[in-house]
Amino acid sequence: MALVKEKRIRVGGLEFAITMDAARAERLRKSPAYARLIRPALDRLQGASNGHAGRNGTAWQGVPPRLPQMPAPATPEARAILDRIAGVEWYHTIDLPHGVTTPGFVDHRSQRHLYGLPDDMRGMRVLEVACFDGFWSFEFERRGAEVVAIDLASTAQTDIPRNWMDVFYSGGFDKPKGEGFRIAKELLGSKVRREVLSVHDLGPEHFGEFDMAFCSDVLLHLRDPLRAMENIWRVTKQFAIFADVYNPELEAFKNKALTEFCMVGETDVWWRPSSTTLYLMLHVARFSRVEEVSRFKLNSHFEGEIPKVVYKAYH
Ligand SMILES: C[S@@+](CC[C@H](N)C(=O)[O-])C[C@H]1O[C@@H](n2cnc3c(N)ncnc32)[C@H](O)[C@@H]1O
Numbered sequence: 001m002a003l004v005k006e007k008r009i010r011v012g013g014l015e016f017a018i019t020m021d022a023a024r025a026e027r028l029r030k031s032p033a034y035a036r037l038i039r040p041a042l043d044r045l046q047g048a049s050n051g052h053a054g055r056n057g058t059a060w061q062g063v064p065p066r067l068p069q070m071p072a073p074a075t076p077e078a079r080a081i082l083d084r085i086a087g088v089e090w091y092h093t094i095d096l097p098h099g100v101t102t103p104g105f106v107d108h109r110s111q112r113h114l115y116g117l118p119d120d121m122r123g124m125r126v127l128e129v130a131c132f133d134g135f136w137s138f139e140f141e142r143r144g145a146e147v148v149a150i151d152l153a154s155t156a157q158t159d160i161p162r163n164w165m166d167v168f169y170s171g172g173f174d175k176p177k178g179e180g181f182r183i184a185k186e187l188l189g190s191k192v193r194r195e196v197l198s199v200h201d202l203g204p205e206h207f208g209e210f211d212m213a214f215c216s217d218v219l220l221h222l223r224d225p226l227r228a229m230e231n232i233w234r235v236t237k238q239f240a241i242f243a244d245v246y247n248p249e250l251e252a253f254k255n256k257a258l259t260e261f262c263m264v265g266e267t268d269v270w271w272r273p274s275s276t277t278l279y280l281m282l283h284v285a286r287f288s289r290v291e292e293v294s295r296f297k298l299n300s301h302f303e304g305e306i307p308k309v310v311y312k313a314y315h
Contacts (some may be wrong), residue, residue: 149183209237229285
């Protein structure tokens with residue numbers, strides 16, 4: 001089988017390293033969506049020198065991210081856990097029993113203190129929006145909270161532009177979600193409840209209200225982030241933590257709420273807003289008071305820096 005170069009594509013928060021045979025690549029290149037959207041976008045990006053290219057220049061170039069090394073299994077118990085977690089494309093780095101850690105793209109462990117979380121969460125009912133493999137939900141549970149976590153059933157449910165759908169399906173990018181969460185939950189003996197629900201459909205009628213809601217690194221992937229904020233407000237009793245990506249290039253425009261539209265050259269990022277935009281949107285979503293908690297670069301194995309700002313937004 002003639003192979004073309006490995007390419008990387010970002011869909012629904014995941015980075016896929018894909019290797020296509022030549023015939024398949026040719027079919028993709030001839031697809032109507034490629035001609036309509038991808039090719040012109042790539043041409044524009046290649047000619048762009050105005051800083052409007054995506055974080056990686058284009059979603060179709062670059063090397064696959066470096067994966068962390070799995071620790072050598074020291075005991076039979078650790079070896080059994082390594083066997084259990086093998087084969088999962090882990091997003092989160094999660095510490096499991098017997099010294100085993102999942103080989104995730106994103107490692108929040110050393111940045112937990114930057115999110116303004118209560119140390120003691122006993123008695124709190126917490127909602128995590130967009131939990132992926134569950135790092136944050138397991139952390140809230142470890143601090144004593146009762147946790148409900150929501151995410152999607154498959155990558156096809158993410159906010160993919162209609163124009164990209166044929167490429168998405170022909171490229172075989174539709175993948176079920178939640179396997180990593182299920183395995184980690186079992187190995188940790190966790191009681192966190194993972195429910196399939198889009199934040200776009202979130203409301204108190206589903207799982208009631210929560211003392212705290214938590215939403216990290218998802219607004220940029222949503223077609224309508226304001227509606228997501230409003231829905232989170234509807235289920236929040238005390239406060240919500242919003243920790244999302246902002247665009248440092250727009251920070252110079254202090255008195256303007258600017259946002260970069262990114263759905264040209266990237267496949268799963270809609271917006272990279274200024275922190276001012278995020279701050280004001282939270283007020284528009286009806287949060288009564290919004291405090292900035294921190295700014296930092298996400299600790300991840302993705303290429304390029306991912307600047308984040310954390311807000312504590314009171315109901
Ligand atoms: C970049 S990951 C962030 C994971 C985690 N929140 C964190 O901070 O590490 C984005 C997550 O958002 C989820 N997601 C995307 N669109 C969603 C939606 N409409 N409703 C709920 N979750 C969604 C994806 O499935 C994925 O798990």
